[in-house]
Amino acid sequence: MVKQFFLEEIAKIQIGHLIVNDQCFTREDTPFITEEMLMQLLREDDFSQVPKVDHTVDSFNLSIVPAKSILLNKFNLQETLIYQCKKAVCIGHDIIAIIPNESIVVSDYLFHFFKWFQINKERRNIFRLRITLPPLDIQHRAAQLLNAVQHLLMNKDSLVAAIEDLPQYFNNISNQVNQHSKNLHHSFEQLQHVYADMLHKVFNGDFLNDSFQRLSN
Secondary structure, three states, X not given: OOEEEEHHHHEEEEXXXXXXXXXXXXXXXXXXXXXXXXXXXXXXXXXXXXXEEOOOOOOOOOOEEOOOOEEEOOOEOOOOOEEEOOOOEEEOOOOEEXXXXXXXXXXXXXXXXXXXXXXXXXXXXXXXXXXXXXXXXXXXXXXXXXXXXXXXXXXXXXXXXXXXXXXXXXXXXXXXXXXXXXXXXXXXXXXXXXXXXXXXXXXXXXXXXXXXXXXXX
16 A cells, blocks of 8 residues: 655654754764764765763753664755664754655655755755555565665665775786776766666665566466
8 A cells, every 4th residue: 555645654753953062072972973984974874983971970951862863954955965874973053854654654755755855956845745655565666676776876886996905916917907997987977877867766666566467376
Protein backbone atom coordinates (compact mmCIF):
# COMPACT_ATOMS: atom_id res chain seq x y z
CA MET A 1 0.00 0.00 0.00
CA VAL A 2 1.36 3.43 -1.00
CA LYS A 3 0.77 6.50 1.17
CA GLN A 4 1.80 10.14 0.94
CA PHE A 5 3.14 12.03 3.95
CA PHE A 6 4.48 15.42 4.92
CA LEU A 7 8.07 15.10 6.11
CA GLU A 8 7.18 16.09 9.66
CA GLU A 9 4.73 13.15 9.81
CA ILE A 10 7.49 10.58 9.25
CA ALA A 11 10.51 12.28 10.82
CA LYS A 12 11.47 14.60 13.65
CA ILE A 13 13.00 17.88 12.48
CA GLN A 14 15.53 19.14 15.04
CA ILE A 15 17.61 22.34 14.98
CA GLY A 16 20.92 22.41 16.83
CA HIS A 17 22.18 24.75 19.55
CA LEU A 18 25.03 27.23 19.74
CA ILE A 19 27.78 26.13 22.13
CA VAL A 20 29.74 28.99 23.68
CA ASN A 21 31.17 27.18 26.73
CA ASP A 22 34.59 25.70 25.95
CA GLN A 23 34.31 23.43 29.00
CA CYS A 24 31.98 21.07 27.15
CA PHE A 25 34.65 20.18 24.57
CA THR A 26 36.76 17.09 25.18
CA ARG A 27 39.24 14.85 23.38
CA GLU A 28 36.86 11.92 23.01
CA ASP A 29 33.08 11.71 23.07
CA THR A 30 30.29 12.88 20.77
CA PRO A 31 31.26 14.62 17.49
CA PHE A 32 30.04 18.21 17.27
CA ILE A 33 28.83 19.08 13.78
CA THR A 34 28.67 22.66 12.52
CA GLU A 35 28.19 23.82 8.93
CA GLU A 36 31.98 23.98 8.52
CA MET A 37 32.39 20.43 9.82
CA LEU A 38 29.54 19.24 7.62
CA MET A 39 31.36 20.53 4.54
CA GLN A 40 34.51 18.75 5.71
CA LEU A 41 32.67 15.46 6.25
CA LEU A 42 31.20 15.63 2.76
CA ARG A 43 34.72 16.01 1.35
CA GLU A 44 36.47 13.37 3.43
CA ASP A 45 33.91 11.56 5.67
CA ASP A 46 36.53 11.47 8.44
CA PHE A 47 35.49 12.14 12.04
CA SER A 48 39.04 12.21 13.43
CA GLN A 49 39.34 16.01 13.08
CA VAL A 50 35.78 16.81 14.18
CA PRO A 51 35.55 18.51 17.64
CA LYS A 52 34.01 16.40 20.41
CA VAL A 53 31.70 17.37 23.25
CA ASP A 54 30.93 15.74 26.59
CA HIS A 55 27.25 14.86 26.21
CA THR A 56 26.97 13.56 29.78
CA VAL A 57 27.02 17.03 31.37
CA ASP A 58 23.37 17.98 31.93
CA SER A 59 24.07 21.68 32.42
CA PHE A 60 25.11 22.13 28.77
CA ASN A 61 22.40 22.86 26.21
CA LEU A 62 23.31 20.18 23.67
CA SER A 63 21.36 18.82 20.73
CA ILE A 64 22.19 15.12 20.32
CA VAL A 65 20.79 13.21 17.34
CA PRO A 66 21.05 9.45 16.70
CA ALA A 67 22.88 7.54 14.00
CA LYS A 68 21.13 7.53 10.61
CA SER A 69 19.94 11.10 11.13
CA ILE A 70 20.19 13.19 7.97
CA LEU A 71 21.96 16.52 8.43
CA LEU A 72 21.22 19.68 6.41
CA ASN A 73 22.52 23.23 6.66
CA LYS A 74 19.47 24.91 5.07
CA PHE A 75 15.71 24.42 5.01
CA ASN A 76 15.67 24.78 1.21
CA LEU A 77 16.53 21.40 -0.31
CA GLN A 78 17.81 22.89 -3.55
CA GLU A 79 20.67 24.69 -1.80
CA THR A 80 21.48 22.54 1.22
CA LEU A 81 24.31 20.15 2.01
CA ILE A 82 23.02 16.62 2.70
CA TYR A 83 24.84 14.16 4.95
CA GLN A 84 23.70 10.96 6.65
CA CYS A 85 25.24 10.25 10.07
CA LYS A 86 26.87 6.89 10.75
CA LYS A 87 26.94 7.59 14.49
CA ALA A 88 25.23 9.75 17.08
CA VAL A 89 26.37 13.38 16.89
CA CYS A 90 25.75 16.74 18.52
CA ILE A 91 24.60 19.44 16.10
CA GLY A 92 25.33 23.17 16.16
CA HIS A 93 22.87 26.01 15.65
CA ASP A 94 23.56 26.11 11.90
CA ILE A 95 22.55 22.47 11.35
CA ILE A 96 19.13 20.85 10.90
CA ALA A 97 18.73 17.15 11.66
CA ILE A 98 16.05 14.98 10.08
CA ILE A 99 15.48 11.96 12.35
CA PRO A 100 13.43 9.38 10.44
CA ASN A 101 10.78 7.23 12.10
CA GLU A 102 12.08 3.96 10.67
CA SER A 103 8.82 2.17 11.36
CA ILE A 104 7.51 4.27 8.45
CA VAL A 105 10.50 5.33 6.34
CA VAL A 106 13.95 3.82 5.81
CA SER A 107 16.64 6.40 6.53
CA ASP A 108 18.63 5.50 3.39
CA TYR A 109 15.48 5.82 1.26
CA LEU A 110 14.77 9.28 2.67
CA PHE A 111 18.40 10.33 2.12
CA HIS A 112 18.23 9.43 -1.57
CA PHE A 113 14.85 11.15 -1.83
CA PHE A 114 16.53 14.39 -0.71
CA LYS A 115 19.29 13.82 -3.29
CA TRP A 116 16.64 13.35 -5.99
CA PHE A 117 15.12 16.73 -5.14
CA GLN A 118 18.56 18.31 -5.33
CA ILE A 119 19.46 16.76 -8.68
CA ASN A 120 16.13 17.92 -10.11
CA LYS A 121 16.91 21.43 -8.81
CA GLU A 122 13.46 21.72 -7.31
CA ARG A 123 13.20 24.52 -4.77
CA ARG A 124 11.30 23.18 -1.76
CA ASN A 125 11.27 23.96 1.96
CA ILE A 126 11.44 20.77 4.02
CA PHE A 127 8.33 21.75 6.00
CA ARG A 128 6.29 21.71 2.75
CA LEU A 129 7.88 18.49 1.51
CA ARG A 130 5.57 15.59 0.68
CA ILE A 131 6.86 12.08 0.06
CA THR A 132 5.07 9.03 -1.31
CA LEU A 133 6.18 5.92 0.55
CA PRO A 134 5.88 2.32 -0.64
CA PRO A 135 6.03 -0.58 1.85
CA LEU A 136 9.24 -0.88 3.89
CA ASP A 137 10.52 -3.94 2.00
CA ILE A 138 10.40 -2.02 -1.29
CA GLN A 139 12.07 0.99 0.36
CA HIS A 140 14.87 -1.33 1.54
CA ARG A 141 15.28 -2.85 -1.92
CA ALA A 142 15.48 0.55 -3.62
CA ALA A 143 17.88 1.90 -1.00
CA GLN A 144 20.23 -1.08 -1.40
CA LEU A 145 20.54 -0.46 -5.15
CA LEU A 146 21.10 3.27 -4.72
CA ASN A 147 23.60 2.71 -1.88
CA ALA A 148 25.68 0.39 -4.07
CA VAL A 149 26.04 3.03 -6.79
CA GLN A 150 26.63 5.83 -4.30
CA HIS A 151 29.37 3.80 -2.55
CA LEU A 152 31.30 3.56 -5.81
CA LEU A 153 30.88 7.29 -6.48
CA MET A 154 32.07 8.19 -2.97
CA ASN A 155 35.20 6.09 -3.47
CA LYS A 156 35.96 7.48 -6.91
CA ASP A 157 39.06 9.46 -5.87
CA SER A 158 40.71 6.58 -3.99
CA LEU A 159 40.03 4.11 -6.83
CA VAL A 160 41.44 6.45 -9.49
CA ALA A 161 44.46 7.25 -7.29
CA ALA A 162 45.17 3.53 -6.84
CA ILE A 163 45.26 3.06 -10.63
CA GLU A 164 47.45 6.12 -11.18
CA ASP A 165 49.94 4.91 -8.54
CA LEU A 166 50.62 1.62 -10.34
CA PRO A 167 53.66 2.85 -12.40
CA GLN A 168 55.75 3.16 -9.23
CA TYR A 169 55.40 -0.60 -8.68
CA PHE A 170 55.72 -1.87 -12.25
CA ASN A 171 57.95 -0.85 -15.14
CA ASN A 172 56.76 0.03 -18.64
CA ILE A 173 53.05 0.30 -17.89
CA SER A 174 52.62 4.08 -17.85
CA ASN A 175 50.75 4.17 -21.16
CA GLN A 176 48.36 1.42 -20.10
CA VAL A 177 47.76 3.10 -16.74
CA ASN A 178 47.00 6.45 -18.40
CA GLN A 179 44.47 4.76 -20.66
CA HIS A 180 42.88 2.89 -17.75
CA SER A 181 42.71 6.13 -15.78
CA LYS A 182 40.92 7.90 -18.64
CA ASN A 183 38.51 4.97 -18.98
CA LEU A 184 37.86 5.02 -15.24
CA HIS A 185 37.09 8.75 -15.23
CA HIS A 186 34.66 8.21 -18.11
CA SER A 187 33.06 5.27 -16.30
CA PHE A 188 32.46 7.35 -13.18
CA GLU A 189 30.89 10.10 -15.27
CA GLN A 190 28.54 7.50 -16.73
CA LEU A 191 27.87 6.11 -13.25
CA GLN A 192 26.80 9.56 -12.05
CA HIS A 193 24.21 9.56 -14.85
CA VAL A 194 23.14 6.05 -13.85
CA TYR A 195 22.60 7.24 -10.26
CA ALA A 196 20.45 10.15 -11.45
CA ASP A 197 18.44 7.81 -13.70
CA MET A 198 17.93 5.38 -10.82
CA LEU A 199 16.71 8.19 -8.55
CA HIS A 200 14.23 9.21 -11.24
CA LYS A 201 13.04 5.62 -11.65
CA VAL A 202 12.61 5.08 -7.89
CA PHE A 203 10.92 8.35 -6.96
CA ASN A 204 8.73 8.70 -10.04
CA GLY A 205 7.13 5.34 -9.33
CA ASP A 206 8.70 3.15 -12.06
CA PHE A 207 10.64 1.05 -9.54
CA LEU A 208 7.53 0.68 -7.40
CA ASN A 209 5.40 -0.45 -10.37
CA ASP A 210 8.04 -2.97 -11.44
CA SER A 211 8.23 -4.35 -7.88
CA PHE A 212 4.47 -4.78 -7.62
CA GLN A 213 4.36 -6.47 -11.02
CA ARG A 214 7.02 -8.99 -9.93
CA LEU A 215 5.11 -9.69 -6.70
CA SER A 216 1.87 -10.29 -8.59
CA ASN A 217 3.44 -12.71 -11.10
